[in-house]
Amino acid sequence: MSFFARLTNRTAFGHLRANRNFLLLLIFFAVLPLTVSSLFIYFAQANQHLLTTQTMPALLIFHLAAIPAMALALTPTTFVAIVSGYFFSWYGLAGLLLSYPLAALLGLRLGGAAKALVLSEDFYLNPKIQQFLEQIRRDEFTMIIFTRLSPVLPFAMTNVALSVLKLGLTSFMLGTMIGMLPRTLIFFMLGRDAPEIWAFAQNPSLEGLHRLIPLLLIITSTVGLLWIAQRTLTRMNSQ
Template identity: 35%
Template sequence: MSQNRRILLETLYLIWMGALPVLSSMLLGYFALANPSFFTNFSLGEFVFFWISAVFIMGLALCPTTFFAMFTGYVWGWSGLFPLIIAYAIASLLGYALARKMKGDALIELIRVKFKAGDFLDNVQAQSFAWVFLARLSPVFPFAITNALMAFLGVPLRQFFVGGTLGMLPRTLIALWTGMQAASWANLLNHPEMVRWQDLASLGMLAVSVIGMLFLAKRKA
């Protein structure tokens, strides 16, 4: 396969990982509004099947993880936290594995040469645990795109998994709590002031993430 074709395929992969979750979250939100009791009446087997499906839904970028956490809080409350964390962690491994299959060598080389970002990429690889943690903490970095980029850079699996799981906990807890506070999805959508405190918390996490990344970027790889 030619270098240009590989770059195109790898770029389209990242676009898919970023754009598809927006459409799917709209469809899931609409279904939840139209069928509020569908999810709460699951049998044990259906509940297990749902969370197995959730691994693929999040891992294949079929739904944003923050939206999925809000949805979980709305439907199951705190009882949904443990399966959500498990599904999230496994989904991150799935996304990582898929991206490793894509390799991303051509795209990373293009970034190194075209944008002269070799030193920065080497820095990310050398301090991968901290970079993954801060990327997961920040509400700006989409889950699936972070999976892909870290895999393209060859971040070790253990550091990716542990750092990513720890980094996602604060934003996941906030999203879950927001979903729990919504009397209904319609009420949440019609009264955006309900999520203002979440916005403030997200800004706080973003600030911590940006400051941390700036600090890491100044350190030598």
């Protein structure tokens, strides 16, 4: 059986249909950050003085607030990186490196709680699911890196998806930081150089070679995840 035939077999799709509320939860966490961050932009435009002070209390308050905001899917991580770079310069990068892992950990816990509410009780009892999870955990660290690397995979949505796998905490945290670092630095630097922050935050416009970097990250992430899926399915078939 071909790779794509195995990846899309009827048994798997039937099991996903039985847990369609979980798929709706993933979609919800993908759309919510874009909606809330747009509303935040309109509010912040009228209250820019709250951030333009560039004082240590302002930096701490912003990044402490960003932790639950990212974990609860209230704002995309790229948006936080852009705003942090614009208002706090290099001090903002330190804030990001502290707030991101804490937001990831909180998001994983919240994702696990949300998952428990929408997945059917027999999800982990399915032999195919058990076998798949057992095999994919063998590449969990690499998979987390590729998942976090993509600029198009929402942070909160991947937290929920990864919570299903019951991954090791060390692999999750380290893989998250390694995977998110490239795209975080890109949007942080773009935020530092943005001429008008709120227009740029709503529609980040990349010029020159900058346009190729997010595309390269997307391609690398997609190829990497497909490679892991191929390895997982090959091991399952060998058993």
